[in-house]
Amino acid sequence: MPQGILQKQMASCCVQLCVKHILLPPIKTVAMATCTQIHPCCRSTRPNIPATQTKYPHRQHIRFYSDLIGKHQLNKETTNQLQHIKNVVPLNESLTSLEATTELYALEEISDEEAINLTPIPPIPPVASSLRDYVDHSDTLTKLVQLGVNLWKLEQRPYVGSMLLRLDFDADVAPRLLFLKRIGVNDSCLGDIITQNPFFLTEDLQNLHARVNYLKSKKFTNENVASMVSKAPYLLNFSVKRLDNRLGFYQKQLGLNSANTRAIAARLPRLLCGSLEPVKENLKVCEIELGFKTNEIQQIVLAVPKILTANKRKLTEIFDFLHNTMKVPHHLIAKFPQVFNTKFLRMKERHLFLQYLGRAQYDPTQARYISLDRLVASPDESFCADVALATHEDFLLFQKTL
Template sequence: MQALCGSHSSDISSLCRGAFYIIRTQLTSPEKLFCCWASGFSSTDSCVHGSFNSRVEPPIKLAAEKEETKSVFTLFLKKQGLSKELAARTITRSDLFINHLVSRIHAAHRSRCLVVRELTNLEVRDTLIPYLESLLEEHGKALVNMVENFPDSLVKEKPAEPVSQNRSNLNSKKPKVVSQVIDTGLAADLHPQLIYLIELGMDHEQIKGIIRRYPKLVYDSLEKKIKPLVKFLLDLGVPQSGILKIICSCPQLCGLSLFANLIPTLTFLKGVGVDKKQWAKVIHRYPSLLTFSRDKVQAIVDLLYELGLSAESIGKILTRYPVYVGYSVEDKLEPMAKFFLERGFSIEEVGIMVSRSPTLYNISFTKSLIPKWEFLMTMGYSKFELVKFPQYFSYSLEERIKPRYALVTECGVKMRLNAMLSLSGCDFEKALKKKRKKMLSNEGSSGADSK
């Protein structure tokens, strides 16, 4: 018991901050408190405005879920070293906390609660265990005291630490940030960073997704980083709706400095030929482009130069396929070049293939490249055909290449790779009939001449 009953920490997390204190001043009984909390918050139906959802869970269903919650929590306490008697005493003294746990279950399974279906034991356990583990990590020995004194053990949240805090401190705050957004339904006091994104038009689900993946967002400077980022993107021609998509796709951008990161990156890319007029499209296609260091981008550019590509070609590739910047030189680009060099292609020919089909580097070795290469060797095409049409590797082997080659072989004609694969179904049939007709006509003429 001593292992878990020491002096508790001063900060439980922001999961109930704001919303819980308001509720507590308006509701006098645990039952009312629980019904309000379990029903969830929204802008039109919340305890913040002095009202709460009148939907009440059926007593039998509620009792069953409460008992299962107690069972899960009891087992969790036993795993932490408490005896059966001490765990049972803690459960008895923690009715409000048990109600809070049930409310989390309902929040996580709202759609099922709406149809008044009793949740399964597995659903209850899968919802509660990760949350209890996060509380144990946060409170340690003080967990039991916090639970038994809930909610009186809550204190005001500490002020946010400066942006320069180390990564371990940020990681320790992750459960707090996530629970604040998820538990309160965004109805409680929010960080100004989140309020700003909501004002831009970001919905609650998008906010939740961002916080889960990048909780550090609420510690990034609103005035020095997030607002300058938005203005920067607007100035480049990105529409506001596009900015929201970019932040949702790559929220790490909110932590970058305009002058130390974003502008130098774009300036460098402009220098290697990326079309400035296409900046909005480029960033929208691949927002992570702005997160890479100059050394990372330089390594990609250097390899493309080594393949013989001109600055103009490199600029076009990075403009149309900015994902290139995210490729690993050692794990992806160099092995691909080596693959073709080992099969007799010159470095210049590899460069031509890359410039003609930049997506070549996005093809899986084992699942696509090697099987298609091996089948190509059975078709009798020369290496030169592949240099002219490297897009061959982008077509499905089973659904396009093999069936069309079989038809060409059956008709006894020959077709270039380009004509065989790139034509639409109707055009391919027309071309095949035309070649077949021409072949038969030539054979007829040859027979008449021989007579």
């Protein structure tokens, strides 16, 4: 564009803004583009602009005219000169189209009362360290917060924040929330599902339906599917082929039938999502290091599927104390595998207390037999009254001697 025409456009904008005595309202993209085009000419009229202020030129442009209107009152002679320039320099077609594209015309004259009542909209921060700075500007983030999504957790993960800002709630988020509702997921779980697996919002809806239909074809009930998705949200990110491979792996490795395989997957659906290496290692630990037979491992896994992903050190520590110190045989441990879920210190303190009282008897063929579930499952008061036949105060005093 020739320099003369560009200067005329700049002069016309200055006249309209100064004579009308208004602040620029929020400008849409077209208006912002026009301001950016005329800004280089305006910059030469502003002396001593700090280098840090040249980062966002469109904001400098708006602040420049706002400061000009707020700090300087035009005298009559200056007003007449500007009015003369206004009459000589007409608005071109680009500024006319600008008025047509803005909801509030940038060059429209308003009254003083209307100007006072104008509420400026805070600008969208170009760079921020937290998603909370964008919540007021993003309809998607606002509604996600209302659903109970924990933005603080999501912003700690790379690329998730920028992904959420690009999503449209009506086009991207709402259809997937309706999908979760249709498969039976409770409303209270929606926020947790997105917090744990925000990438679910970018999955293709056809793929999501295909994965759910596959689970139902394997005779998982609707309640099973809804519960599995709520407990393991990443389940819906895996292809049908991968889900089928995972189910086949557990059925083959554990020697289970289809019903028992479904039972394990329904109780601990993250088995279908996580790595298989810890599972393989724990199975070897149970078989080789702990010495359980195949049928005993099946019995343990069916009762406590979490043992497949449990900490190896905790498994060996509890088993060593049960088998070598308490002299509990393998088949009794397999009958009550929940003992692997207990705290080691809790079990050790109770055993030592019973041993101190002379009641540490874990052989079912002997008198005063104490089963493992009574040993570790009951609260301290019940344990003292029903198992140890002592007072809770005695148990507390004994703990201080350990």
